[in-house]
Amino acid sequence: MGWLSVRLTMPAARIDALSDAMIDAGAVSITLRDAADVPVLEPAPGETPLWPNAELDALFPLDIDLSGVRARLMLELGAAFGSTPLDVRFIEESDWSQTWRNHAVDYCFGGRLWVLPRDAIAPRDGAVLLRLDPGLAFGTGSHATTAMCLDWLASHSIEGWSVIDYGAGSGILGIAALLLGASSAVAIDHDEQARLATRANATYNGLASQRLTVLAPDELTTTPSDLVLANILAEPLKTLAPVLTALVRPGGALVMSGMLAHQLDDVLTAYPEFRFAAAHERDAWVMVEGTKAGG
Numbered sequence: 001m002g003w004l005s006v007r008l009t010m011p012a013a014r015i016d017a018l019s020d021a022m023i024d025a026g027a028v029s030i031t032l033r034d035a036a037d038v039p040v041l042e043p044a045p046g047e048t049p050l051w052p053n054a055e056l057d058a059l060f061p062l063d064i065d066l067s068g069v070r071a072r073l074m075l076e077l078g079a080a081f082g083s084t085p086l087d088v089r090f091i092e093e094s095d096w097s098q099t100w101r102n103h104a105v106d107y108c109f110g111g112r113l114w115v116l117p118r119d120a121i122a123p124r125d126g127a128v129l130l131r132l133d134p135g136l137a138f139g140t141g142s143h144a145t146t147a148m149c150l151d152w153l154a155s156h157s158i159e160g161w162s163v164i165d166y167g168a169g170s171g172i173l174g175i176a177a178l179l180l181g182a183s184s185a186v187a188i189d190h191d192e193q194a195r196l197a198t199r200a201n202a203t204y205n206g207l208a209s210q211r212l213t214v215l216a217p218d219e220l221t222t223t224p225s226d227l228v229l230a231n232i233l234a235e236p237l238k239t240l241a242p243v244l245t246a247l248v249r250p251g252g253a254l255v256m257s258g259m260l261a262h263q264l265d266d267v268l269t270a271y272p273e274f275r276f277a278a279a280h281e282r283d284a285w286v287m288v289e290g291t292k293a294g295g
Contacts, residue, residue, distance in 0.1 A: 110154025171198030
């Protein structure tokens, strides 16, 4: 089975109304993409920013009456739509949450931690294996920010540590910490899909729920831990500074990534209680490790 994809480019101000119009016309899904290469990075919880101009992709069943779709667009857009031909494409049936597997690569971090698809063959005996299925959540280990955090975890002794993974995505960092010897981990994410992916990935890796707790931010109690991992972006890192600081015990470690190199100094000023080591940089992104005073 396949689908018909109808695509339109519109200013962000028109997107909500246009999405409603497409749903009224029979669309089964709506996808938005950047129409002008203007990046919108990870927003803070509760924010849903859009690009100035977005491409709307409405997916319809094959038997949809396209004349009805055109009539609905004319009603909504009027002269802005005019006699422009519809951009209609045939889309093959696909399980989009599994598409990443076609491009999945086995990665090794710190010489001992392997991240690989959950049904892949182990590369060698004795390796620490993290079997992953990100679902619809961010975090496969391929992005520079995640990779630097995984390298840090695999190159440090964290045996028996308590860990908090703030902005967990697929749960990759918290799960890696447990596989590398941490005693417990708490994965925090405001996205329900991310929390579902984290729980599923914990199951794939044989981790009991007693060792990994998955929570929304408003469910978290301030219990200081040995290590806090925060692979998010510069603005959320600054906003969350009081929260993340309180979550690290005196003498504990804070590992942050998701900043661009030119944003580092601005972020670090929000964390006066930490002594930071030299940052690591990869593909213009940086990761930095801090130790909290008082330990």
